[in-house]
Amino acid sequence: ILNVEQSPQSLHVQEGDSTNFTCSFPSSNFYALHWYRWETAKSPEALFVMTLNGDEKKKGRISATLNTKEGYSYLYIKGSQPEDSATYLCAFFSGNTGKLIFGQGTTLQVKP
Amino acid sequence: NAGVTQTPKFQVLKTGQSMTLQCAQDMNHNSMYWYRQDPGMGLRLIYYSASEGTTDKGEVPNGYNVSRLNKREFSLRLESAAPSQTSVYFCASSEFQAAFFGQGTRLTVV
Numbered sequence: 001i002l003n004v005e006q007s008p009q010s011l012h013v014q015e016g017d018s019t020n021f022t023c024s025f026p027s028s029n030f031y032a033l034h035w036y037r038w039e040t041a042k043s044p045e046a047l048f049v050m051t052l053n054g055d056e057k058k059k060g061r062i063s064a065t066l067n068t069k070e071g072y073s074y075l076y077i078k079g080s081q082p083e084d085s086a087t088y089l090c091a092f093f094s095g096n097t098g099k100l101i102f103g104q105g106t107t108l109q110v111k112p
Numbered sequence: 113n114a115g116v117t118q119t120p121k122f123q124v125l126k127t128g129q130s131m132t133l134q135c136a137q138d139m140n141h142n143s144m145y146w147y148r149q150d151p152g153m154g155l156r157l158i159y160y161s162a163s164e165g166t167t168d169k170g171e172v173p174n175g176y177n178v179s180r181l182n183k184r185e186f187s188l189r190l191e192s193a194a195p196s197q198t199s200v201y202f203c204a205s206s207e208f209q210a211a212f213f214g215q216g217t218r219l220t221v222v
Contacts, residue, residue, distance in 0.1 A: 009152075034210060043202065044155070046210030089154060091211070098143055098162035099170065100204075100211060104154040 002026055004092045006103035013080050014111055020076045021106040023090030027071040031095030035064055035075055038087040038105070047075075047088075080110040114138050118203050118214030125193040125221045133188040133217050135203030143206050144186035145170075146178060148199040149216075155202065161186055193221045 005024045013019050025033060032051045036044040048057045053068040061078045077084055087105040094101070116137045125131055137144065142163045147155040147170075157170030161180040175197060177189045186205075190197060198221045204211040 006154075032208070036210075043213035043215055044211075045213075049210050091155075093208075097168070099157060099160060099168075100143075100145055100206065101157060101171070102147070102155040104152065 002092060002094060002099065002101045004090065004101050004103040006088075006090055006106050008106060009104065010107040010109070012109045012111065015080060015082060017080050017110075018076065018078045019080055019108065020074050021088055021108075023073045023075070023103055025071050025073070025090070025092040025103075027069060029094050029096045030068050030071075030092070032093040033066055033068075033073050034091040034093065034100070035073070036089040036091065038089055040086075044089055077108070080108070082110045082112050084108060085110050116203055116205055116212050116214040118201075118217055120217060121215065123217065123219050125190070125219065127194060127221060129193050130189065130191050131193065131219075132190075133201055133203070133219075134185070135187065135214055136185045137205040137212070138184065139205060139207070139212065140183065141205040141207040141212075142183070143208075144180065145204045145206075145211065146176075146186070146188045147202045147204065148172065149202060150199050158188065158201075190219075193219075195221045197221050 035047040038044040050066040055066040091102045145160045146158040159178040164183045201217045203214040
């Protein structure tokens with residue numbers, strides 16, 4: 001069983017706060033770790049695909065890091081805005097099976 | 113660009129009825145997936161197909177069957193629907209990169 005865990009489950013912050021979430025995943029049979037943003041009533045959309053240990057990726061105010069040896073990834077949002085309110089999902093892509101397994105998600109609410 | 117197209121968008125079934133959810137992608141991806149989304153549980157993998165001609169069970173396969181009809185199409189069948197299968201279903205495709213998702217099917221079993 002592939003276990004992908006995200007924490008916290010939900011987060012409420014004020015506009016302008018910086019925040020971060022954690023995703024933990026198996027360290028064996030690793031191929032890639034994905035981050036997705038999922039807005040209510042829409043479909044998930046990819047933010048990052050990370051494959052190398054030590055990878056850091058950035059898109060605007062959002063960035064992510066990857067540690068494949070210890071099996072965790074962090075997603076950071078700098079200066080949160082109300083439009084950042086969404087559920088953030090991580091997903092582990094297994095190299096030996098081709099499965100793409102998602103964590104339960106972190107729901108972020110940014111108050112103006 | 114159509115991307116991933118799922119049909120239908122909404123469906124209400126009676127317990128015991130059967131139905132097939134259709135999914136097609138036009139990105140020439142090898143891998144296709146079916147997920148269900150339930151409150152507080154993220155996306156759970158039902159079945160996946162790593163390439164045309166192959167299908168494998170995911171985390172929650174019981175009560176479902178799939179067919180990878182060709183490279184473009186991957187269908188999900190409920191043979192005898194149960195209330196526990198009330199959920200939102202998402203199809204996705206990928207090619208060793210980010211997955212692209214359909215718009216979802218909201219299924220209610222009464």
